[in-house]
Amino acid sequence: MAEPLLEVRDLKVSFRTEDGTVKAVDGVSLEVAAGETLGIVGESGSGKSVTMMSVMRLINDPNMRVEGEVIYKGRDLMKLTQEQIREIRGTGIAMIFQDPMTSLNPVYRVGWQISEQIRAHEKVSAKAAHDRAVELLRAVGIPHAQERVDDYPHQFSGGMRQRVMIAMAISCNPDLLIADEPTTALDVTIQAQILELIKKLRDDFGTAVVLITHDMGVVADITDRVAVMYAGRIVEQGGLRSVFYDAEHPYTWGLLGSIARLDRPRPPRLTAIKGMPPSLIHLPQGCAFGPRCPYRFDLCTEVPSLEDRLGDGHLDACHLDTERKRDLRETAIHPELAGRGEPELTEESR
């Protein structure tokens, strides 16, 4: 791979709380190449949003501690001054957030909010910025952009607001777009439209995208590579196809098993991962997924390192033998296909 656009090296983010130190991100390393789309998957609290917000230094908490390096175009973002990081926000790295209902300022017109970003980075007249806002709204598919540019956020639907957010994010042609669960707050048909839009803009402008989500379906739709996070660490990372078809980590199996698939026989029940995510204050000894893992064995008391066990660029952090993983994978994801471990039919699932 050529020089990556963004490289996160051993990022650790922790928060001091009354109950102890919360290790939200515990040694994450990842790379994003120019024009590439990386998906970061994991359940709530796995540290995926915190990782990317720390990259932009958007978390303002006096109790927070960050360690590690974030190299963007050869510069360590962690060491920049406020003014230097400000210049990168919006122009180099832009971000779209989860909830479009609350991410726009309710008291300003949407066009004004887009122009504000343009004018924060470029010396252009208010009129020129306003015209560009109209162009951008048109580009993200807002009908009657010329009139709607002067509407307030509450006059837009959720999907339209997310389009406005996207228009704002791309207004200064960023090299990297971080989308933090951009479709989670939207209903399903709108989700697909927003994903299509992100795909289209990515292809048109050659923007790299980091897509944070808990939805494996979204990942499959749009990303080139996938990183799976669990309890503040990356447990598996690789190309989209190899993570989907040759998943190596039992947690990823759990995630894949929880997708309802239309191209396979309908299982009586989707498999769920048993148990709850661990407390980030008192992480379990060894593998953080250990307590929930059905395949745990004695080696799991040691923290598994994230490494390339097959030499194909597909990393995972699981002590299981690669042969054994291959044997277990299919039945773990689709227990009904193997004809064993068939869940009993209950009243509700019938």
Place this chain on the structure above:
Amino acid sequence: MLTFIVRRLAWTVLVMFVITALTFLIFFKTPGVDPARALAGRSPSPQTLAEIRASFGLNRPLPIQYLLMMKQLFVTRSLVSYSNQGLLVVPEIAAAAPATLSLVFGAAVLWVVLAIAMGVAAALLRGTLLDPVLMILALIGISAPVVWVGTLANYVSQGTLHNSFLFSWVPPLGYTSFTTSPSLWFKGLIIPWITLSILYIGFYARVLRANLIEVQNEDFVRTARAKGLRESRVVVRHTLRNSMITFVSLFGLDFGALVAGGALITEVVFGIHGVGFLTYEAFQALDLPTIMAVVVFGAFFIVLINAMVDIAYAWLDPRVRPT
């Protein structure tokens, strides 16, 4: 927006009618209250009472009496004080109003500016020692009664330290109108302004700090930072702007109440003959027409300022604007 303003002002008229009617009923028609008796002096003969009733229209039907009263208040402005029959109530209030307005306006400027400064400073310095220090100062300000602060200020500036360089500029107690002498007007009001505003500075600073901290955690503030705006712009245009909504509504209420006579204690302590002072005297003499007129004057201001606040509110928050 224009129809909204017109409609809001039309409401104001209706509210004013209700207030005047209620005030009239309470002060003149409550069982046991007999204006004629109040007018007639000590142990009047029934004949005198009847005469007074006839000449003041007190024997006419209730709506007519109300209308007569309103006519005397608003049209002829000939409402006479009961305790001092040579005194016309309405011109008396008109003469007292500039003093009150000067006092309240000046204090309001002071309290808005300082409360914003303190509130913003405390919110931005959250987590440092200065935040609790500022908030304790604010709490002391809220807890200090105006009577005490005012009396103490007088004791120091007029008495013990008057001849020192610190307070030698302080003129004697009382109000000098701006047209008489702008410099005396200003000098005489500085200490009353500070005294009156202390409570409000403390209160508003605390309210604003709480609002700022709430808004700081809003998603759109994070968006503003992610856009690459300067921190000062994030604070002023995004955080502060959204925090001012509560501030403005509270300000309208307090400002209205103060103009309407709420600055009574400050006025009495500093000998400023404003509307509050007038109210104070009217209540001591149970002078019903003056009380009535002061209440109507006060209500008028509160209602008017509330209408202005509602309009400002719609300007501040587009979500409440009628479409």
